[in-house]
Amino acid sequence: MLIIIEQDKCIGCAVCIESCPYSAIVMTDEKASINEYCQLCRACLNVCPEGAIVERTETSDIQVSHDLSTYKGIWVFAEQRDGYVSAVSYELIGEGRRLAGELKTNLSAVLFGSSEKEAEELIRWGADQVYWCDDPIFEKFNDEPYSQQFVSLINEFKPAIILCGATAIGRSFMPRVAARVRTGLTADCTALQIDKETGNLIQIRPAFGGNIMASILCPNHRPQIATVRPRVMKRGDYKEDRKGEIIKIRAVNLNSNTEVLNSHKEPSYCKVNLQEAEVIVSGGRGLGNAKGFELIEELASLLNGSVGASRAAVDEGWIAYSHQVGQTGKTVCPKIYIACGISGAVQHLVGMSSSDIIIAINKNPEAPIFNVANYGIVGDLYEVIGLLIKRLKETKG
Amino acid sequence: MRFIVCIKQVPDTAEVRINPETNTLIRDGVPSIINPYDMHAIEAGLALREKVGGKVTVLTMGPPQAETALREALSMGVDEAVLLTDRAFAGSDTWATSYTLFKAVTKLGFDLIICGKQAIDGDTAQVGPEMAEFLKIPHIAYVKAIEHIDEKNIIVQRMMDEGYDVVKSTIPVLLTVVKELNIPRLPSLKGKMFAKKAEIKKMTREMISAEEENVGLKGSPTTVQNIFAPEIKKDRKLFTGTTDEQVNQLIETLRGLKCL
Numbered sequence: 142m143l144i145i146i147e148q149d150k151c152i153g154c155a156v157c158i159e160s161c162p163y164s165a166i167v168m169t170d171e172k173a174s175i176n177e178y179c180q181l182c183r184a185c186l187n188v189c190p191e192g193a194i195v196e197r198t199e200t201s202d203i204q205v206s207h208d209l210s211t212y213k214g215i216w217v218f219a220e221q222r223d224g225y226v227s228a229v230s231y232e233l234i235g236e237g238r239r240l241a242g243e244l245k246t247n248l249s250a251v252l253f254g255s256s257e258k259e260a261e262e263l264i265r266w267g268a269d270q271v272y273w274c275d276d277p278i279f280e281k282f283n284d285e286p287y288s289q290q291f292v293s294l295i296n297e298f299k300p301a302i303i304l305c306g307a308t309a310i311g312r313s314f315m316p317r318v319a320a321r322v323r324t325g326l327t328a329d330c331t332a333l334q335i336d337k338e339t340g341n342l343i344q345i346r347p348a349f350g351g352n353i354m355a356s357i358l359c360p361n362h363r364p365q366i367a368t369v370r371p372r373v374m375k376r377g378d379y380k381e382d383r384k385g386e387i388i389k390i391r392a393v394n395l396n397s398n399t400e401v402l403n404s405h406k407e408p409s410y411c412k413v414n415l416q417e418a419e420v421i422v423s424g425g426r427g428l429g430n431a432k433g434f435e436l437i438e439e440l441a442s443l444l445n446g447s448v449g450a451s452r453a454a455v456d457e458g459w460i461a462y463s464h465q466v467g468q469t470g471k472t473v474c475p476k477i478y479i480a481c482g483i484s485g486a487v488q489h490l491v492g493m494s495s496s497d498i499i500i501a502i503n504k505n506p507e508a509p510i511f512n513v514a515n516y517g518i519v520g521d522l523y524e525v526i527g528l529l530i531k532r533l534k535e536t537k538g
Numbered sequence: 539m540r541f542i543v544c545i546k547q548v549p550d551t552a553e554v555r556i557n558p559e560t561n562t563l564i565r566d567g568v569p570s571i572i573n574p575y576d577m578h579a580i581e582a583g584l585a586l587r588e589k590v591g592g593k594v595t596v597l598t599m600g601p602p603q604a605e606t607a608l609r610e611a612l613s614m615g616v617d618e619a620v621l622l623t624d625r626a627f628a629g630s631d632t633w634a635t636s637y638t639l640f641k642a643v644t645k646l647g648f649d650l651i652i653c654g655k656q657a658i659d660g661d662t663a664q665v666g667p668e669m670a671e672f673l674k675i676p677h678i679a680y681v682k683a684i685e686h687i688d689e690k691n692i693i694v695q696r697m698m699d700e701g702y703d704v705v706k707s708t709i710p711v712l713l714t715v716v717k718e719l720n721i722p723r724l725p726s727l728k729g730k731m732f733a734k735k736a737e738i739k740k741m742t743r744e745m746i747s748a749e750e751e752n753v754g755l756k757g758s759p760t761t762v763q764n765i766f767a768p769e770i771k772k773d774r775k776l777f778t779g780t781t782d783e784q785v786n787q788l789i790e791t792l793r794g795l796k797c798l
């Protein structure tokens with residue numbers, strides 16, 4: 142995609158210049174044109190009185206360097222921590238299964254370290270096969286050996302698509318892999334589709350702090366690699382008797398210039414891990430003070446849920462950062478998300494809008510949170526929650 | 539020791555909104571700022587220089603107006619600023635950006651490269667680690683504390699999803715830093731004076747010997763197909779009546795959802 146100014150239509154009025162956040166529109170010879178600093182943000186599209194600013198979809202003229210059709214199948218990088226495969230891997234297998242069905246291809250998982258038992262679990266969750274390399278070097282996460290081994294697997298087996306969790310680990314080593322095999326990498330995707338015509342992977346992700354969504358393609362390079370946010374994809378079906386193949390891989394000449402001296406786990410503040418919770422009650426600046434979270438906590442515990450928060454509440458110091466939901470916090474998708482005194486800024490929405498049911502309590506009927514909420518109460522949260530807690534206690538006896 | 543800090547000029551995304559009817563960004567005077575995470579990278583460079591001595595260079599790839607960002611960094615106490623600017627860099631994705639930066643830092647020479655964790659316009663967090671791979675040096679992402687540094691090694695704390703790791707690396711190394719690492723200093727008066735007249739070194743594609751097919755749009759494997767507004771749910775329902783009635787409706791709903 143490109144944005145251009147049709148030179149014959151441009152009257153040189155210069156009103157578009159100001160609209161560009163990147164100062165990519167310049168005047169030359171009394172005509173405006175868009176230069177290389179254009180980031181395709183579209184801020185300029187509607188400002189031209191002559192309608193000279195237009196979008197062009199152009200297939201880029203990059204020469205396809207190698208035969209793309211030799212790349213087949215979908216891979217999921219199954220991340221492990223302390224030997225256990227993390228939840229996001231199962232979500233990716235669920236999503237990978239769906240994509241593999243559409244492309245009529247195989248789904249493989251790649252596991253470094255961990256155990257044969259965990260590799261078998263990956264098959265029960267839906268992988269056709271697992272490439273498993275259990276060299277002790279993978280016990281702790283170091284970027285170089287992880288990326289070296291992964292690159293070697295890509296070169297040998299040539300997958301078309303690779304999915305990896307957008308976690309601290311995935312987002313750290315996958316860029317090295319993409320750099321080395323000279324392919325694209327799309328960070329932090331929230332949805333994936335297959336282009337019906339070309340079979341290319343359409344990778345959808347938030348940009349500009351969640352204010353807009355972008356769909357990204359990697360048309361002329363393989364593999365197509367995406368990191369995917371935890372808790373946005375649904376796990377597939379677990380089948381006790383599903384059969385698959387475990388392919389043992391020997392480690393290639395791996396070396397590491399980094400060494401993990403020790404690991405610290407942060408104590409969890411919640412009774413239930415936020416990202417695993419079925420019910421989340423979240424509080425925002427509307428609480429007015431730290432004490433408000435006592436009420437939120439009480440409601441959450443009556444509903445067997447966890448406590449979330451907006452960044453505003455965290456920044457105020459009312460609650461710890463580990464409770465923050467949103468772009469710079471956690472992505473959650475509980476069955477029920479109750480937002481109390483949260484306005485619903487996009488940066489908050491990207492972290493919770495895939496919850497099954499969203500309930501909003503806010504005194505401002507215009508608050509954007511009501512745009513995503515399935516149910517809403519317009520009113521003072523203290524009054525509403527107070528009454529709600531009272532009723533819940535009554536019914537529970 | 540030679541420190542290079544990579545910074546990017548970005549629009550302040552806190553103020554960017556999209557018009558859902560036209561799918562365009564609403565941007566009423568959205569200011570350009572140094573990517574917030576890169577402010578912490580600059581501070582880290584300055585703090586390390588104070589500890590072990592050396593020189594801090596800030597580097598950015600961007601349009602000529604990114605000079606403003608470089609001057610701001612200079613006013614904070616950075617020794618030298620380099621602007622990588624060339625029409626050929628147009629439309630770079632993270633692959634092409636990190637390739638270009640790799641070529642430039644190779645030319646400049648370094649012991650330690652410091653990047654922000656991510657740039658707030660794209661939020662990819664990829665440029666740092668990709669650059670390290672091109673340079674064939676190690677990197678440590680999401681650094682939240684620096685425990686030790688000497689001529690040969692550095693020990694840092696890196697954030698993980700459930701806590702943090704203490705990681706030791708040989709030098710040269712590339713770090714990407716998070717905001718917990720430090721509090722960026724304010725420009726000093728002396729710094730501001732220096733920044734005003736300091737010369738900004740400009741580098742083009744040819745000067746860093748970057749091949750044409752690896753930079754800009756041509757060098758970028760990914761392309762943006764489309765941009766659109768985040769989806770909004772339509773099946774919403776506001777409860778009505780007195781607070782009492784609304785709470786009752788809510789309880790009925792929760793019961794219907796088998797939440798009670």
Ligand SMILES: Cc1cc2nc3c(=O)[nH]c(=O)nc-3n(C[C@H](O)[C@H](O)[C@H](O)COP(=O)(O)OP(=O)(O)OC[C@H]3O[C@@H](n4cnc5c(N)ncnc54)[C@H](O)[C@@H]3O)c2cc1C
Nearest residue numbers: 425426427451452453467468469470482484488489504522
């Ligand atoms: C790069 C970037 C990343 C960000 N990341 C995140 C993130 O991860 N998570 C996040 O949440 N935010 C994030 N933000 C911040 C986000 O833009 C908003 O500022 C924030 O979400 C606002 O929090 P809030 O809704 O609690 O506060 P406000 O926007 O101040 O809203 C408070 C709401 O409470 C209501 N209210 C007030 N009193 C009452 C009452 N007594 N009863 C009922 N309702 C009441 C008001 O009507 C209002 O709607 C980020 C911002 C940026 C720029």
Ligand SMILES: Nc1ncnc2c1ncn2[C@@H]1O[C@H](COP(=O)(O)O)[C@@H](O)[C@H]1O
Nearest residue numbers: 544545599653654656657662663664665
């Ligand atoms: N154009 C650029 N010039 C200099 N440094 C950059 C550029 N783009 C990204 N970076 C660095 O890479 C980090 C991560 O950026 P990103 O991968 O775009 O999220 C930033 O915090 C910067 O330190």
